[in-house]
Amino acid sequence: MKKITIIAGARPNFMKIAPIIHAIHEAQSQGKDITYRLVHTGQHYDKKMSGNFFKQLEIPEPHSNLEAGGGTQAAQTANIMLRFEQELLAHPTDLVLVVGDVTSTMACSITAKKLNIKVAHVEAGIRSGDLSMPEEINRMLTDAITDIFFTTSELANSNLRQAGVPDSRIHFVGNTMIDTLLKQRPNFKPPPIWGELGLAREKYIVLTLHRPANVDEESQLKAMLEQIIAHTENLPLVFPVHPRTAKILEGLQVQDDRLHMIEPLSYLEFNYLVENAKAVITDSGGITEEASIMNVPCLTLRDNTERPETITLGTNELVGTNPDNMKPYLQKLFAGNWKQTQTIPMWDGQTAKRIIKVLTS
Structure with a gap:
């Protein structure tokens, strides 16, 4: 059985993990051996994240909230790591899946790897080149120890290859944020x-x-x-x-x-x-x-x-x-001269299904 612990630290993370949870439920209904536990680190306290928020996204409320918000970057990182270690010891898992580039993404990846648990990073390989942004440091550290890389673009693939990641560990799947957007658009x-x-x-x-x-x-x-x-x-x-x-x-x-x-x-x-x-x-x-x-x-x-x-x-x-x-x-x-959008490869609403296909194969 594949047990997955899914991490979300801030409100936008839930938009990224909602389609992954839907895809897991679909895989379960097809008899696939996969279960998950949703952990909210509590990195961002957001009063709008009520039960109604989870209902809108059609996902269950988190199984666990580490309530590790507040404080400086260092204090928050330490808090998340301490509490997530306890979570993993109490609820062993085969894989920790992190999304995006918030402090929780980096802190939970390090904690998992120290316990010899595999890490999958959704939105791996994206780079701004700006080290004054905390998110850029979180991305670089997370990708330095990730096992399975799920990417949103060919440029992200090439960033990872340049860092020495073999193709066998890179999966170009698209953007789960767009899965949520396309699914929820009729409900705006x-x-x-x-x-x-x-x-x-x-x-x-x-x-x-x-x-x-x-x-x-x-x-x-x-x-x-x-x-x-x-x-x-x-x-x-x-x-x-x-x-x-x-x-x-x-x-x-x-x-x-x-x-x-x-x-x-x-x-x-x-x-x-x-x-x-x-x-x-x-x-x-x-x-x-x-x-x-x-x-x-x-x-x-x-x-x-x-x-x-x-x-x-x-x-x-x-x-x-x-x-x-x-x-x-x-x-x-x-003046009406703005450019029109073109098709962005793999941003088609099917990203989460591709991720779960990789994880169950």
Whole structure:
């Protein structure tokens, strides 16, 4: 029997593991010998992650919550490792499956390997080349000790080969985040702000900012918002605000009748807003993937990306972190000259099935 322990540490991780759980249930119904245990490290406390959240994703609530959130990067890493070791000793497993690039991904991989348990990494091999990002360090450390690599792109495959990983351990399967997007797309629903502001399709812009490089430096954040406000014509700007960013914004006094700061939204509500927006301006990695699949123009306020396929084949453009860069990109958007998305190989909603096929064969 193949026992798998699946790790999720933050809300986006659950979007990535939901299709894997569905694929396991399907394999079980076909008589395959596979079981799983879902462990939430509690890395991010999120009040929106209620029972309703798991119901929306059609997955059971985690079997275990390590409640290892809070503290510095080092304290959090140590906490997760201590508690996950106890979890593994109490519930032995054949394989630990980690997704993405959060602290939990790295910490649980190290813990598993120290106990001689195999590790599979979903979204292996992606790189931004930017070591100032904690996520990049998490990716590199995880991939240095992973046994089974599940990748989202040919570039990720080539990054792993350059690091000496043999082809036999690399499986190009696609993107589980897109499995969830395509499955849930019919269920997207308008958030309250849709009616409150009388929003209409392609008549507003969605904004999300959370990376320290953009939000921690007050003058940088203020200049960026001013540039966005100045060059988005008369469209409303809907800005679901990350709690970290909210604190900084309070002191900035950037106010405009078109800038609407709202509480973070549920997955189904947020993606309804993105799908119907004129464009999304963001510094998130995952949103660039979702916007590309939904063919919504995406402007990324970063100097690098670990998801270059969203630029070469999707609707994403790297604007950079200099506020002065905004104007020409927004002019291009309003002139109607934005590129259309093309087919991204394997981003077809079948990724999780391919992963479970590898794990059960």
